Amino acid sequence: MNFLVTGGAGFIGSHVCERLLQMGHTVWAFDDLNNFYTPGQKQQNLRTLQALAKPFTFIHGDVTDREAVADLFSEARFDQVIHLAARAGVRPSLQEPALYQRVNVEGTVNLLEAARAAGIKKVVIASSSSVYGLNARVPFSEDDPIFSPISPYAASKLACEALGHVYHHIYGMDVTMLRFFTVYGPRQRPDLAIHKFAQLITAGKPIPVFGDGSTARDYTYVTDTVDGVLAATEKKFGYEIFNLGESQAINLSYLIELIEKALGKKAIIDRQPLQPGDVPRTCANIDKARKKLGYDPKVKIEEGILKFVEWFRAR
Numbered sequence: 001m002n003f004l005v006t007g008g009a010g011f012i013g014s015h016v017c018e019r020l021l022q023m024g025h026t027v028w029a030f031d032d033l034n035n036f037y038t039p040g041q042k043q044q045n046l047r048t049l050q051a052l053a054k055p056f057t058f059i060h061g062d063v064t065d066r067e068a069v070a071d072l073f074s075e076a077r078f079d080q081v082i083h084l085a086a087r088a089g090v091r092p093s094l095q096e097p098a099l100y101q102r103v104n105v106e107g108t109v110n111l112l113e114a115a116r117a118a119g120i121k122k123v124v125i126a127s128s129s130s131v132y133g134l135n136a137r138v139p140f141s142e143d144d145p146i147f148s149p150i151s152p153y154a155a156s157k158l159a160c161e162a163l164g165h166v167y168h169h170i171y172g173m174d175v176t177m178l179r180f181f182t183v184y185g186p187r188q189r190p191d192l193a194i195h196k197f198a199q200l201i202t203a204g205k206p207i208p209v210f211g212d213g214s215t216a217r218d219y220t221y222v223t224d225t226v227d228g229v230l231a232a233t234e235k236k237f238g239y240e241i242f243n244l245g246e247s248q249a250i251n252l253s254y255l256i257e258l259i260e261k262a263l264g265k266k267a268i269i270d271r272q273p274l275q276p277g278d279v280p281r282t283c284a285n286i287d288k289a290r291k292k293l294g295y296d297p298k299v300k301i302e303e304g305i306l307k308f309v310e311w312f313r314a315r
Helices: 011-022 038-050 066-077 092-096 097-117 152-171 195-203 222-232 252-263 287-293 301-314
Strands: 004-005 027-032 058-060 080-083 122-128 174-180 206-210 238-246 268-272
Touching: 004 011, 004 238, 004 252, 011 027, 011 038, 011 222, 027 038, 038 058, 066 097, 080 097, 092 097, 092 152, 097 122, 122 152, 152 174, 152 238, 174 195, 174 222, 195 206, 206 252, 222 238, 222 287, 238 287, 252 268, 252 301
Parallel strands: 004 027, 004 080, 027 058, 080 122, 122 174, 174 238, 206 268
Antiparallel strands: none
């Protein structure tokens, strides 16, 4: 099959492209290589994909450029689209809310419109656990009410879910929304906690810890997330939302202990106040994904941190 992966040069996107290529599919990656973090890391991801010597095409472009997106769909025929391109991160979205709405919401509209015009019926779109906001019910379930996002990033992803439903309801498109829960592993963005902590601990610099270390996240190893993404491409769901998490909340203090142990070096803690927009805890109920996608995460946090540190050191 022919797959378009937007954000295909990024962390999760490059892993999705790699898996698709290994499965024998033809892949186009569309990415603007923006400077949210050093573009050199994305370029390295592309070199890794190109080295596979598989049918892979990279197109440099921006999802907010409607003409560029339309041209993309006129130049190649895609069977399915996996839309991962987005401005990511809760805290950065507090500084640039308009940018997050433009890229994440307008970019998604451009993508869905181009897919509709090209007659593409199946689209998989990345959402986020952040849409749950201050949800008192743990673990988070797809049928929980989600009307209280607490960051511009979360609001943008909630809007994308609504748009996906509209394009299914009005145009009959098969749209699957995947709520990712704190994905980590090789190629992880350097601004994310595990990568950032590993860099600072290695350099002997303090790591910023917001709060008392009791905040918890459902850390999900990237290969497990990719399993879920690929499973979503294999069936028709109409319109459906799935949590893709590990279904285990890990306290920040324990995460730091694991990174210290893997690196063989103690962290210097710089204790700071809790940040606006951060939720105290995330944890996915994955019963629906298990039943309908056959999703079965395998990499526990203890193993995943060792795998990440192995990659980190090899770089």
